[in-house]
Every structure is written in structure tokens, then in C-alpha cells.
Amino acid sequence: MKDNINKVPTGASVLDEVVGGGFPAGSLVAVTGPPGSGKTIFAANWVYNNIEKLGLKGLYVSFVEGRKNFIENMRGLGLNFEKLERAGKFRFLEMITLKEIGIPAIIEQILSEIADMGADILVIDSFSAILQVIEKSYDARILVHTVLSKIVREMGCTTVIIIEKMKAEETYEPTEFLSDHIIHLSKTEVDGALLRCLNILKARGTEVRQPRLAFTLKGGFKVFRPLIMGGLPEPTKRFKLVPHNKEHYSSGIRDLDAMIGTVFRRGCYNLLEFERNVSLTPERLFRVTVSNVLNQGGQVIILPPQGLSALTVWRSLEPYVYEDALKHNLKIVDFKATAVELVEPYVVLFEGRSIREDMICFWNAISELRRQRDKPVFSIVGFDTLEYIYGKDELLKVIGEDLAKTRNFGDVRLNLVRPGCAIAEHLRALADIYLVVREICGAIILQGIKPRTPLLNIELHTDEEGSEIKITPIL
Numbered sequence: 001m002k003d004n005i006n007k008v009p010t011g012a013s014v015l016d017e018v019v020g021g022g023f024p025a026g027s028l029v030a031v032t033g034p035p036g037s038g039k040t041i042f043a044a045n046w047v048y049n050n051i052e053k054l055g056l057k058g059l060y061v062s063f064v065e066g067r068k069n070f071i072e073n074m075r076g077l078g079l080n081f082e083k084l085e086r087a088g089k090f091r092f093l094e095m096i097t098l099k100e101i102g103i104p105a106i107i108e109q110i111l112s113e114i115a116d117m118g119a120d121i122l123v124i125d126s127f128s129a130i131l132q133v134i135e136k137s138y139d140a141r142i143l144v145h146t147v148l149s150k151i152v153r154e155m156g157c158t159t160v161i162i163i164e165k166m167k168a169e170e171t172y173e174p175t176e177f178l179s180d181h182i183i184h185l186s187k188t189e190v191d192g193a194l195l196r197c198l199n200i201l202k203a204r205g206t207e208v209r210q211p212r213l214a215f216t217l218k219g220g221f222k223v224f225r226p227l228i229m230g231g232l233p234e235p236t237k238r239f240k241l242v243p244h245n246k247e248h249y250s251s252g253i254r255d256l257d258a259m260i261g262t263v264f265r266r267g268c269y270n271l272l273e274f275e276r277n278v279s280l281t282p283e284r285l286f287r288v289t290v291s292n293v294l295n296q297g298g299q300v301i302i303l304p305p306q307g308l309s310a311l312t313v314w315r316s317l318e319p320y321v322y323e324d325a326l327k328h329n330l331k332i333v334d335f336k337a338t339a340v341e342l343v344e345p346y347v348v349l350f351e352g353r354s355i356r357e358d359m360i361c362f363w364n365a366i367s368e369l370r371r372q373r374d375k376p377v378f379s380i381v382g383f384d385t386l387e388y389i390y391g392k393d394e395l396l397k398v399i400g401e402d403l404a405k406t407r408n409f410g411d412v413r414l415n416l417v418r419p420g421c422a423i424a425e426h427l428r429a430l431a432d433i434y435l436v437v438r439e440i441c442g443a444i445i446l447q448g449i450k451p452r453t454p455l456l457n458i459e460l461h462t463d464e465e466g467s468e469i470k471i472t473p474i475l
């Protein structure tokens, strides 16, 4: 191993931060998981990045697939191993006839390849294949462990061994006790969509604060940044404009428009539901959509979800919306009992006594906005607030009329519900588009239930032209 390197990065920057900069040089790492969980892609990504970025030399020993297959699969993920081979920095050792060759000959070959190319990093894919062969022989097991220790500790070659394992809690292989780090990759389902999680089961000498991380294999191995590690920061610039078309308002998120296709058609009634554990306040999600409508001359009216006053919503939009649009095209509901004394011109005041009277006031405000511009009005309604103030039974009396008005006038509605709302089941049934916001392994994940989408991680990107929300599917 090169002398000046004491940490070998993991190939994923978020994971590096969690394990203190990477795996210690000259350590043994076990990557475990069931079939298809991404073990090979993780290991390949690790080798590739360390060759490319640190100039290390890597050896990949495979007992499960041939060189050609490996190179081709990885090319599909943007990893060009052939180039590294030609530069003498990478070798792939194909050992698919393990049983015939025998353990001592295999060890001999691996050791001589490491020495010959001067490998700094090594992958054994999979170590389970070796374990199967030596299952019955105690001597062979001792031999393998001795050699492994020699490669790692004496030769200083940082090594990833892949171990097939259905569950993290399954009985440990003795090799796992030898390992300095154990990373378990898993595959589960959330409401019918694939979820991939990475679990750091062991990290010798490191305090791990965030042991579970969500990741995707879409376009390669990528770990999602949890909120507490700075995922989804405040945008530093206005959001880039995403154009609408004649029949639709854009969500303000280009990737989401493309994925769902129908966001947000005129006359549609939609639902955004927040799960119980989501720590992100709703306005931090809907302001990308609202500012995209306002900054292109559309009109918006917001009845804030619980916990948000009119002023808070106005202030959260202020840095991202042109002054003129903020002044003329935005209305926000406030309640008489809690409103500040001086009622700002953007406020639509609800008495809070009769839902009928207040909704008439709301529908009138929509009509007025529509008359000004002759454009569909985009409205956001926090149904949790309405349920809290008037109760579910009262809400049911106006919901039909509310839906009919949206449809008939060709406006666009985004309803919000938070956990524990009894009205949620009615809104789900009525919704044209129904999205759920979850917090998984600390990351904000959006999922389309109507229409169905994969789990989508939400991230903020900013460049010279502005900020934008990007979504990455978990595949």
C-alpha cells in the first residue's frame, strides 16, 4: 500500500463521512447481503474509484463470473475497467473452476498476482465460494484465514470479501470476526416499491452515528445523504424555472414531471401525504412548486398545514419569488383567532366558526385571482388544519363541492395531509395524483402511489444558473 495513504475511501462520499474518511489502509472489510443486493456493484465501484482517484492498483478475484461478463456489466454502470486494465492498474482474476483447481493452488495464484502487479486493494467475490469448498476441512479453514491475514496485515493490501447472507442477524462466519468492517446490504419493499439499505454492522475504531443509509444502484452505487448530514439544505439561489404547458402546471421538479407525465393537469385534485416520522416541514417541499408557478406569472393560494402561520409561509417563499409576483399573485389563509393584528394584504382571513362560510371565502378568493389573470389558480390546502378546527364530519360536507369547483373551473389543487388525519382516506380515494413523503434512513423519499413510481430520493443541486430539486429512483 502506498505509504502516504491511511484511509481507503469507500467509493461513496456519504459513507466515507459516516466511517471517518474510509476504510483504514490494510484492513479487512466484509460486504454481506442476499443475491441481487448490490455486493458486486459496491465492490467494483470501490475498486474503480480508488484506482481512478487515488492511483491505487486493484485486483478483483471472482469465483462467480467471467471477466468478459464483469467488464460488460460494469460498463453499463459507467465504469470502464478495460481502460484501467490497459494502464496496468487493474486485473481481473477469473476462478470459476474453483473446485478443480483446489484451495492451495488458488491461494498461490492470488498471492503471486498481488505481488506481481503490486496490488493495493483486493476484492474476493465471493468469499462464500471459498468457504463452501473448505466447509469440512478445519485445516483448509485455518490456511485460508492465515493467508487472508497475511495479505491484509503483512502485505498491507486493503481487502473486501463478499459474503452471501440473507439477513444481517444470521450467524456470523468466523471470517466476519476477523473483519475490521462489516457492511450488510439489504433489499426490502415499502408499499410495493424496492428499498435498498446499507447497514454498517461493525466499524473498528470508528464511532458510527448513522449506521443505516439508503442507496440506489441506478447508474452505479450511490448512497443518499440523510437530513442530519446536510441532505436537502436551504437553497442559496432561486429555483430554475421549469416551463408549464397549456394543460399542465409543472411541479417545478423536472424529473418528476417527466416521470409522472401528468403533473399537474388543469382541473385535477391531488394529494401529498406526509408520513409520521418526516422531520422536514411541508413548505420546504411545496415551495419549489409554488415559486415555479408564481415566477411564471401564475397565481397561488395557500391554506397552510398545521404548525405553519401565514407569515411563516410568506417568509419561506420570499427569497425565491419575484417581488411583484409575491405582492400580486399570492394569497395565504390565516385564522382570525391567531392572526397578527395588522392583517397583511396577502392574507385571506378565516373566521374559524363555520366551515361553509370560510370555504366560500376561500373559493371567492380563488375566483378573484382567476379573474385577474384568466389562468388556472394553483391552490394548496392543508386538510390537517381544517380537520383540527372544524372536525372531519364538517369537512365531509364541503369536500364534494371543493372538488367539483376545482374540476369545473379548471384550477389545480394540491391537498396536504399529515399523520393521524381521518380525512386522509377520502382524499386518497379522490386524488388524481397521490404522492407520499417518507423519511427513510434519514433521507427524504417521495413515492408515487397514483401513478406508481419507485421510491425517489430528493436532493437539492445548485449551480450558477440556480437551485433545483433532483430526484433519484431507488433501483
Ligand SMILES: Nc1ncnc2c1ncn2[C@@H]1O[C@H](COP(=O)(O)OP(=O)(O)OP(=O)(O)O)[C@@H](O)[C@H]1O
Residues within 6 Å of the ligand: 033, 034, 035, 036, 037, 038, 039, 040, 041, 042, 064, 076, 077, 164, 217, 218, 219, 220, 475
Ligand atoms: N445498469 C444497472 N442499473 C441499475 N441497476 C442495475 C444495473 N445493473 C444491475 N443492476 C441491479 O443490480 C442488481 C445486482 O447487483 P449485484 O450484482 O451487485 O448484486 P450481488 O449482491 O452481487 O448479487 P449476487 O449475490 O447474485 O452476486 C441487479 O439485481 C439489478 O437490480
Ligand SMILES: [Mg+2]
Residues within 6 Å of the ligand: 039, 040, 041, 064, 125
Ligand atoms: Mg455478485
